[in-house]
Amino acid sequence: MNNSWVQHIIFRNSFIALGRRVVTFMYYTGGLSLLTAQTVHQSFVPPFKRVRLFQEIKKAGYDSLPIVSLVSLFIGFIFALQTAYFMQRIGSELYIASLVALALVRELGPVITALVVAGRVGAAITAEIGTMQVTEQVDALETLATNPIKYLVVPRFLAMCIVLPILTLFADLVGILGSYIICVYRLGISSGLYLRVTSDALLYKDIFTGTFKTIFFGMIIALVSCYEGFNVEGGAEGVGQATMRSVVKTFIMIIAADCFFTALFYFIFP
Numbered sequence: 001m002n003n004s005w006v007q008h009i010i011f012r013n014s015f016i017a018l019g020r021r022v023v024t025f026m027y028y029t030g031g032l033s034l035l036t037a038q039t040v041h042q043s044f045v046p047p048f049k050r051v052r053l054f055q056e057i058k059k060a061g062y063d064s065l066p067i068v069s070l071v072s073l074f075i076g077f078i079f080a081l082q083t084a085y086f087m088q089r090i091g092s093e094l095y096i097a098s099l100v101a102l103a104l105v106r107e108l109g110p111v112i113t114a115l116v117v118a119g120r121v122g123a124a125i126t127a128e129i130g131t132m133q134v135t136e137q138v139d140a141l142e143t144l145a146t147n148p149i150k151y152l153v154v155p156r157f158l159a160m161c162i163v164l165p166i167l168t169l170f171a172d173l174v175g176i177l178g179s180y181i182i183c184v185y186r187l188g189i190s191s192g193l194y195l196r197v198t199s200d201a202l203l204y205k206d207i208f209t210g211t212f213k214t215i216f217f218g219m220i221i222a223l224v225s226c227y228e229g230f231n232v233e234g235g236a237e238g239v240g241q242a243t244m245r246s247v248v249k250t251f252i253m254i255i256a257a258d259c260f261f262t263a264l265f266y267f268i269f270p
Contacts, residue, residue: 035149035227036219039157042150049155056159060121061167071116072171075108076100076178084187093187097194098201100179105202105210109172111258114217117164118250122225125156126246129229130239138230153226160218168214169207205265213261220253 083096129152132138141148176198183189228246232238 031231032223032227035153035230036223038149039153039223039226042147042154043158045150049151052151052155053158056155057163059124060117060156060159061163064117064120064163064167065170067120068113068116068167068171069174071112072104072109072174073178075112076104076175076180077182079103079108079175080179080182084182088187093183093189094193094197096183096187097179097189097197101176101198101201102206104175104179105172105206107210107258107262109175110168110210110214110217111254113168113171114164114214114221114254115251117160117167117218118221118225118254119247121160122221122250123243123247125222125225126229126243127239129226130232130242133230133232134235134239148230153222156226157219157222160222161215162218164214164218164221165211168211172207172210209261209265213258216257216261217254220257221250224250224253 079100080096083099084093087093087096129138132152138148138152141151180191180194183194184191225246228242228249232242234241
């Protein structure tokens with residue numbers, strides 16, 4: 001009887017916890033969807049804040065170039081070295097160029113760039129808006145008849161959609177440069193042969209699909225970061241927790257979106 005009662009309590013508590021998680025997930029999905037709809041709508045409603053848009057482009061794009069370049073260069077080094085370790089055993093060093101180029105343009109370049117920008121820019125967006133929320137600056141904007149979404153979210157949203165594809169193309173080039181350095185100066189492959197194999201391997205579809213999905217990665221970074229910032233509670237500690245949640249959720253959504261687009265472009269519509 002006692003064991004049955006204990007099992008009943010455990011089952012009830014587990015069911016309640018599951019229900020709370022489902023409700024929390026539905027609430028989060030609804031809030032994020034509402035913010036997305038309002039942001040897209042406000043993006044086409046004048047006045048257009050061009051100065052703020054250019055400021056956000058500089059923060060998200062130009063200021064991110066050093067870290068994106070460094071990470072992409074080392075990714076090119078590492079991937080070329082790891083591929084060479086296997087290719088040399090089967091005498092196929094020539095194919096390193098095509099493998100690295102395809103991997104970088106299709107997957108590594110877009111995903112790594114999005115994750116780096118999410119960790120650097122997304123966290124900063126959440127912290128900035130979260131600080132404004134706890135210090136009631138967002139309420140002050142509404143008091144001054146300024147739409148917080150128009151003023152705070154739209155410039156960041158548009159900037160991320162513009163900047164991330166450009167950063168991705170730049171990261172692809174830097175990663176291929178890293179692979180070029182390893183293959184030409186370490187493995188002895190001629191420069192012209194490496195460039196010819198790389199250009200033959202890459203198709204327009206590879207470049208387009210790798211760049212196209214970064215627009216959605218940018219949307220995810222901007223919207224999730226802003227949403228977490230608007231929902232900060234509890235002062236400085238709440239800002240830190242919201243920033244952590246923002247980065248984690250953004251990473252998960254980017255990986256999930258990348259999986260979806262890969263299946264869409266290469267298996268459903270090959």
